[in-house]
Amino acid sequence: MxxxxxxxxxxxxxxxxxxxxxxxxxxxxxxxxxxxxxxxxxxxxxxxxxxxxxxxTELTERDLEEIFPIMAVLEGRVACEVAGKRTPQQLKTLDALHEKLERRAAAGDVDGYYETNYVFHDTMQVCAGNRWLQTVIGDLRKHLKLSRHHSLRLEGRLDASLSEHRALMQALHAQDAEAAERIMRDHLLAQLTALRELSNEAARSAHVE
Amino acid sequence: MxxxxxxxxxxxxxxxxxxxxxxxxxxxxxxxxxxxxxxxxxxxxxxxxxxxxxxxTELTERDLEEIFPIMAVLEGRVACEVAGKRTPQQLKTLDALHEKLERRAAAGDVDGYYETNYVFHDTMQVCAGNRWLQTVIGDLRKHLKLSRHHSLRLEGRLDASLSEHRALMQALHAQDAEAAERIMRDHLLAQLTALRELSNEAARSAHVE
DNA sequence: CTCCGTTATGGTGTATACAAAATACGCCGC
DNA sequence: GCGGCGTATTTTGTATACACCATAACGGAG
Structure with a gap:
């Protein structure tokens, strides 16, 4: 409660x-x-x-700046693992989730996209098969949930996110572990960049007042 | 307590x-x-x-197999950060700690080496300046401490560890972030390998009985 | 003799009551 | 009128007492 x-x-x-x-x-x-x-x-x-x-607990911008690079490294590791040892069954599940993402994005359903995106990343972690990796990432996510800022609210970020996911799926299909890791890392870091821009926008509009 | x-x-x-x-x-x-x-x-x-x-909590071998690769990635990130933005002051501190490691190793003081090694890694994390990275690594270390197995107990592992530390210091001096990250990663993974061998030895001697 | 049911015991989960400490307010002194 | 000290109140921290559940042991029946 x-x-x-x-x-x-x-x-x-x-x-x-x-x-x-x-x-x-x-x-x-x-x-x-x-x-x-x-x-x-x-x-x-x-x-x-x-x-x-x-x-x-209050999450400062510094916290976000520190947490996202860690998430990037960890989720990158997840992607690397999954690309290497994914089963056809797992790939099918991930494909289905990605399809759902595409539909949500096409419908402009940001909240739905956010939710499905969460499920997708979670499923990736399960596929990676490292329970501790899941635990550590989960711990960090718990804290990120303290912030109400969503990077998807930035103009154009949803499209960018989707295209990053497409690239990731391609790497997973090709079993290209190195590419998957890099794409996932950049995917997380792009979220941080989006948050920075949102923060800058907020600062500017506050300055105008 | x-x-x-x-x-x-x-x-x-x-x-x-x-x-x-x-x-x-x-x-x-x-x-x-x-x-x-x-x-x-x-x-x-x-x-x-x-x-x-x-x-x-009981730590199984599977847990160790899962935790060490994560530690490798995280501590690798630490080394990467430190190599990039270390101050001369920090380098001096790390050099002093490394010197202490050398002395402990030369004296065959395994417990002392272990302790100093702990301080060294902790100092590295402080130098990296990412408090969350410190937190996450600390959480994982807490669990590793549940295991009483020490990789240093493996014949020759202490010398190997020392030589890995030497290489790391060299990379830090050269500000070679990529090398530092790679060395630190391998340093952690080498500990896991040592633990595996210790476990195998134990299994063999149990089989003989 | 074995299996199932009932009861008893031990241990976790919760509530209440009390002690200690910190903060806030008021009074007195300067 | 302002500042400091003392007291009172609020709130945290701790102890004790009780209720409920789970498990195990014992007894009876098949």
Missing amino acids: LREQIYSHRLAPGQRLDEAMLAEQLGISRTPLREAIKVLGAEGLVELRPRKGCFV | LREQIYSHRLAPGQRLDEAMLAEQLGISRTPLREAIKVLGAEGLVELRPRKGCFV
Whole structure:
């Protein structure tokens, strides 16, 4: 429940969590709530300052600048693995997902594209067959979800994303591990670039006011 | 306290943690102990099975096979970053640590070498200046510490490790980011290979019995 | 003698009550 | 009027007590 509230920004980043209030609101006592908070603290979704309370983690631009290059390396590794040892069955599944992406994009359904894109990347990780790689990437994604910025909101980014996915599928079909890795890396870094531009746009429009 | 007991193998992998007993032993009540356990559970050091209890995580060989390639990629990235933007000051610090490694190796002090090696890698991560990279690598290291196997125990591995470190320092001095990344990657993968050989030796000697 | 059901025991999960600490507010002094 | 110190209140941190579930052991029936 807490995670949902944090991701939906009903608990805003930086906000302090009042244990008594939250416990009453959720209809439980403080004990299990505190245990939940400790878990979120260990995951990094909230910051626990001893004797001060618990605060929803704020993701700075610096965090994004640091996380995306790591994601790029890790997801690149995923693509590399998948290209190398994909089964025809897996390829079929990925093709189907990619097709879905194409349809969503054609329909201009950004939210649907985002969701399917998530499933696609997740499926890639499963295909790579490295559970720890999945865990590490999942941990980082958890944090990225704290930010409400979506790179797809940048003009033209959706088309670019789609074309990168097309190139990736081609590399997977050709079992070209090196190309797949490079394409996936650049795909992630392109998202960071898009976020930067969105941030710049926001700064400019704020300056105009 | 729990972490220490787990790392020192006083709480063995697979062992179930009896809350009441542990609480008494540590001189605290169950409430804070449970909060601590929840944190360790979120970190993955213990597994929490609802209504079943808490068990110290066991690291299988498959886990090692999965974790090391990830570490290789991540630490490779660290080396790449450091080679690119190291300051003379940082280089001096790293040189000093490497010198210490050389001395420890010459003295045949395996434990000292291990410890200094840890500090060296940690310092590299600080020099890379990416806090998230540090976090992710730290999370994986936490798990590796569950295993009591040390690759340095393999005959000749210490010398090999030292020579890999020498090559790394050379790449850092030359600001050769590509070489540094490759060397660091191979350095980590070599540790995995050493662990495999140790495991094979153990299997062979078990077979003889 | 074996298998199933019931009961008992131990252990996890939750709630409540209390202690300690930090912050905020108010009062007194300068 | 402003600043500092003390007290009070709020909030975190801890302990204890209780409820529920799971497992295991014992007894009875086939």
